[in-house]
Amino acid sequence: MTLTELKYIVAVAREKHFGKAADACYVSQPTLSVAVKKLEHELDVKLFERSANEVTVTPLGEEIVRQAQSVLEQAANIKDIAKRGKDPLAGPLRLGVIYTIAPYLLPALVRQVIDRTPQMPLMLQENFTVKLMEMLRTGEVDCAILAEPFPDTGLAIAPLYDEPFYAAVPMNHALAKLSSVTTEQLKSETMLLLGNGHCFRDHVLEVCPEFARFSSDTEGIRKSFEGSSLETIKHMVAAGMGITLVPRLSVPREALDIKKRRAEDSYVSYLPIQDGPHVPPPTRRVVLAWRRSFTRYEAIAALRNAIYACELPGVHRLS
Numbered sequence: 001m002t003l004t005e006l007k008y009i010v011a012v013a014r015e016k017h018f019g020k021a022a023d024a025c026y027v028s029q030p031t032l033s034v035a036v037k038k039l040e041h042e043l044d045v046k047l048f049e050r051s052a053n054e055v056t057v058t059p060l061g062e063e064i065v066r067q068a069q070s071v072l073e074q075a076a077n078i079k080d081i082a083k084r085g086k087d088p089l090a091g092p093l094r095l096g097v098i099y100t101i102a103p104y105l106l107p108a109l110v111r112q113v114i115d116r117t118p119q120m121p122l123m124l125q126e127n128f129t130v131k132l133m134e135m136l137r138t139g140e141v142d143c144a145i146l147a148e149p150f151p152d153t154g155l156a157i158a159p160l161y162d163e164p165f166y167a168a169v170p171m172n173h174a175l176a177k178l179s180s181v182t183t184e185q186l187k188s189e190t191m192l193l194l195g196n197g198h199c200f201r202d203h204v205l206e207v208c209p210e211f212a213r214f215s216s217d218t219e220g221i222r223k224s225f226e227g228s229s230l231e232t233i234k235h236m237v238a239a240g241m242g243i244t245l246v247p248r249l250s251v252p253r254e255a256l257d258i259k260k261r262r263a264e265d266s267y268v269s270y271l272p273i274q275d276g277p278h279v280p281p282p283t284r285r286v287v288l289a290w291r292r293s294f295t296r297y298e299a300i301a302a303l304r305n306a307i308y309a310c311e312l313p314g315v316h317r318l319s
Contacts, residue, residue: 093303095143097132098128101145112309128199158289160307162284168243178271192244203245285318
């Protein structure tokens with residue numbers, strides 16, 4: 001039994017396909033298949049059920065794959081320990097970020113990391129929350145920036161900031177003339193949503209739960225327009241197709257200037273949501289998550305400090 005063989009079975013379990021697993025491991029499919037069969041023969045167990053269309057992990061195989069992943073992590077930790085003896089921050093940090101945070105935080109964060117810890121370049125992975133949590137579990141990323149809530153899987157969590165939501169409306173919309181809006185005012189509007197898989201979609205539906213009623217009637221269809229990204233949805237808002245909610249960091253700085261907001265070349269108005277003097281605005285909590293078995297504590301601390309050093313207008317920083 002070798003670490004390479006363990007790496008192969010972890011890849012097959014993750015990809016559910018021998019060809020894709022071979023590509024991920026940078027080997028030929030016959031090489032990977034032979035190694036997996038050799039390990040199955042050595043252990044005298046069947047790790048995978050093979051069919052023409054997919055590969056599934058057997059119940060016993062799932063337990064072995066989990067142990068294999070743990071062994072691979074521990075082996076990688078040996079190298080990390082050696083590196084930390086020379087420089088605790090030496091080497092890349094593999095960071096995952098969800099789609100609705102990455103475009104707005106990463107430009108400032110990458111600059112901060114380059115300035116503060118140039119010996120620790122960020123290897124970035126942008127994806128859905130569910131996928132990033134799986135990548136954390138399998139060791140494909142070291143840590144991830146996520147928005148709560150998400151399933152408790154025993155990860156270590158450090159809160160970063162609370163980010164309020166803003167309403168984005170077409171510039172010629174009646175609401176655009178207001179200084180703020182209420183959730184009640186949003187209920188009668190056509191809401192544009194991100195597609196399934198985006199956690200921010202769920203956040204919007206928590207603020208405006210009536211838009212979760214997707215049915216076959218005209219009203220249900222009218223409120224079910226979806227976009228693939230926040231920026232795409234903003235273009236749909238500009239075109240007058242409806243309104244949406246966006247996180248504060250995605251709001252262009254000039255859009256909050258009243259004079260510039262009403263300029264002829266402005267197409268979207270961004271409004272804070274205020275339901276009353278004693279009602280907190282809807283927000284999302286952004287956190288940094290990592291495996292408890294991850295041993296580069298100094299790297300996590302350095303990343304958190306770099307995030308705190310970023311200019312994050314309109315958010316409430318957490319320590």
